[in-house]
Amino acid sequence: MAEQSVVAAAGSVMAADGNRSARARVVILLLCLALALSVFLSLTAGASDASAVRVIHDWFTGAVPADAALAARDQLIVYDIRMPRVLLGVLIGAALAVCGAVMQGLFRNPLADPGLIGVSAGSSLGAVAIIVLGTTWLAPVTLVLGQLALPLAAFVGGLAVTFLLYAIATRRGQTSVATMLLAGIAISALAMALTGVLIFMADDRQLRDLTFWQLGSLAGATWPKIATVGPVIALALSAMPFLSRGLNALALGEATAGHLGIPVQRLKYTAIVGVSAAVGASVAVSGGIGFIGIVVPHVLRLAIGPDNRYLLPASALLGASMLLLADAVARTIVAPAELPIGIVTAVAGAPFFLWILLRKRGVVDL
Amino acid sequence: MIEARDISVALGGKRIVSHVDFAARPGEVSAIVGPNGSGKTTLLKALTGELAYTGTVTLNGRDLSAMKPVEAATLRAVLPQATSLAFPFTVREIVRLGLIGGRSGVLPGENQRLPERALARVDLDGFAGRFYQELSGGEQQRVQLARVLCQVWAPVLEGRPRYLYLDEPVSSLDVKHQLIIMNIARDFARRGGGVVAILHDLNLTAMYADRIFVLSRGQLAAAGSPQDVLNDELIEKVFDCRLKVGALPTGSVPFVLPQSAA
Numbered sequence: 197m198a199e200q201s202v203v204a205a206a207g208s209v210m211a212a213d214g215n216r217s218a219r220a221r222v223v224i225l226l227l228c229l230a231l232a233l234s235v236f237l238s239l240t241a242g243a244s245d246a247s248a249v250r251v252i253h254d255w256f257t258g259a260v261p262a263d264a265a266l267a268a269r270d271q272l273i274v275y276d277i278r279m280p281r282v283l284l285g286v287l288i289g290a291a292l293a294v295c296g297a298v299m300q301g302l303f304r305n306p307l308a309d310p311g312l313i314g315v316s317a318g319s320s321l322g323a324v325a326i327i328v329l330g331t332t333w334l335a336p337v338t339l340v341l342g343q344l345a346l347p348l349a350a351f352v353g354g355l356a357v358t359f360l361l362y363a364i365a366t367r368r369g370q371t372s373v374a375t376m377l378l379a380g381i382a383i384s385a386l387a388m389a390l391t392g393v394l395i396f397m398a399d400d401r402q403l404r405d406l407t408f409w410q411l412g413s414l415a416g417a418t419w420p421k422i423a424t425v426g427p428v429i430a431l432a433l434s435a436m437p438f439l440s441r442g443l444n445a446l447a448l449g450e451a452t453a454g455h456l457g458i459p460v461q462r463l464k465y466t467a468i469v470g471v472s473a474a475v476g477a478s479v480a481v482s483g484g485i486g487f488i489g490i491v492v493p494h495v496l497r498l499a500i501g502p503d504n505r506y507l508l509p510a511s512a513l514l515g516a517s518m519l520l521l522a523d524a525v526a527r528t529i530v531a532p533a534e535l536p537i538g539i540v541t542a543v544a545g546a547p548f549f550l551w552i553l554l555r556k557r558g559v560v561d562l
Numbered sequence: 563m564i565e566a567r568d569i570s571v572a573l574g575g576k577r578i579v580s581h582v583d584f585a586a587r588p589g590e591v592s593a594i595v596g597p598n599g600s601g602k603t604t605l606l607k608a609l610t611g612e613l614a615y616t617g618t619v620t621l622n623g624r625d626l627s628a629m630k631p632v633e634a635a636t637l638r639a640v641l642p643q644a645t646s647l648a649f650p651f652t653v654r655e656i657v658r659l660g661l662i663g664g665r666s667g668v669l670p671g672e673n674q675r676l677p678e679r680a681l682a683r684v685d686l687d688g689f690a691g692r693f694y695q696e697l698s699g700g701e702q703q704r705v706q707l708a709r710v711l712c713q714v715w716a717p718v719l720e721g722r723p724r725y726l727y728l729d730e731p732v733s734s735l736d737v738k739h740q741l742i743i744m745n746i747a748r749d750f751a752r753r754g755g756g757v758v759a760i761l762h763d764l765n766l767t768a769m770y771a772d773r774i775f776v777l778s779r780g781q782l783a784a785a786g787s788p789q790d791v792l793n794d795e796l797i798e799k800v801f802d803c804r805l806k807v808g809a810l811p812t813g814s815v816p817f818v819l820p821q822s823a824a
């Protein structure tokens with residue numbers, strides 16, 4: 197009943213001809229504004245009173261500031277601390293939300309999320325392996341790959357889990373949702389156990405790094421880090437719009453998508469590799485940030501419908517805005533210290549996730 | 563022309579369809595009939611390339627297994643028995659998916675209005691704004707047919723006939739809509755396309771099919787025109803049920819045949 201009333205409510209505010217494109221375009225435009233606002237807010241807010249407005253104003257007008265030392269400090273804070281952090285927040289927020297939407301389309305299930313089904317756990321395992329074993333067993337890897345070792349390891353870990361999940365949950369072209377979720381839990385547990393073994397082996401300094409990293413944070417944002425993972429995320433994200441029509445067709449099932457002319461196998465592989473790359477890169481620099489991937493697409497589906505041509509770009513925009521806002525909360529609420537951002541997204545996201553589950557209770561196939 | 567030679571399909575080590583020859587000509591409605599579990603849907607899934615098969619299937623003379631999905635999609639559309647939907651799409655959004663990969667065959671400017679026209683054809687005028695998931699089973703089946711029609715709106719494209727594969731298109735419909743849907747199928751064939759339909763109602767089959775393929779335990783039991791195929795012996799042998807073709811009920815029990823439709 198509740199389900200029907202929600203559907204009816206959504207129907208009453210929808211165009212009577214079932215065409216939600218115009219509405220989706222308006223929402224996307226509003227989300228662009230929201231992101232611009234979030235970026236501005238994030239550049240301005242922080243532990244320091246440095247004024248992003250003044251720095252940017254000086255930069256634009258070429259004005260010579262009265263207090264040169266203060267201006268230099270503000271410039272440093274804005275250019276080298278806040279800007280990379282904001283950029284990283286935008287990239288990762290967009291990546292997590294879009295990957296959530298893509299996974300949900302691929303598994304035909306609104307509860308699929310890279311974090312929930314173990315992709316993030318696989319990425320973590322890869323990253324932790326490099327952090328802990330990077331100077332011993334895996335020294336050749338870090339020697340050859342340098343800065344790239346960590347994101348690559350996270351990518352490989354995420355990819356391995358995704359492929360494993362897909363192989364386990366798919367039989368004769370049909371992906372079983374129940375099997376996928378259960379297998380995800382099992383694989384997650386296994387990856388976390390292996391991560392636990394590595395943590396057990398870690399020394400004190402590594403332990404501190406690991407603990408903070410696992411909770412998730414954008415605090416480590418630097419320009420070199422962005423140079424490493426930025427291109428990976430950007431490349432993966434730029435491939436996603438090409439999947440949107442295929443993902444729409446996939447809502448009717450794999451066989452029907454194929455009959456409609458979609459190269460289903462290629463679509464699945466592209467989606468899996470893209471999601472693993474983007475999630476792996478995100479996890480590598482920011483640790484586990486949960487719930488963005490599940491909350492953002494779900495809210496947007498209620499607002500503009502499930503058409504991936506609009507859902508994917510809208511998810512990118514809203515995911516970026518939400519992560520920036522969560523980060524702003526994380527670094528101001530207990531200033532000058534800061535809260536791991538994973539805590540903020542979990543505190544806000546977990547109750548929402550429960551609400552989705554309760555609302556869907558009784559519906560046979562989620 | 564759809565031609566299939568020596569088709570066998572095994573599922574989970576069990577042979578469901580064995581050594582079936584099948585041919586559907588453009589301009590005709592070809593019906594596949596047979597009891598439950600006789601391999602009708604499995605045969606259809608082999609013909610569409612959804613299931614792995616041994617033997618050869620050609621579409622207008624070209625080997626199906628060598629075609630890309632998008633090439634096959636321009637030549638034929640497939641209506642499955644039932645379609646479950648993952649997300650809350652509107653009826654219009656579902657029907658529009660028919661235009662994704664194939665070519666409807668209408669002028670590019672007309673594609674925009676095609677979902678409405680297709681919905682009107684299946685008697686779902688005004689349903690475009692409804693949510694698919696809140697429709698009844700029969701309405702959902704007709705929405706899917708509208709989507710399928712969009713994909714191959716023109717029965718003939720660039721001189722080549724196109725095909726509709728329909729798996730029990732009327733099984734969940736009331737009698738009025740059974741007739742509407744079967745008339746759409748016949749009309750598609752009359753205008754030069756080909757139709758392959760799995761049917762259960764032998765009266766509808768006799769009324770609309772140009773050729774009937776009877777499956778029994780995965781093998782072809784008979785093939786030919788309704789007059790040739792539908793006889794007492796075959797029905798008893800295949801359906802394990804003693805029925806008389808053309809016999810009227812005795813006494814005052816009413817009966818209604820689709821053939822009596824005005």
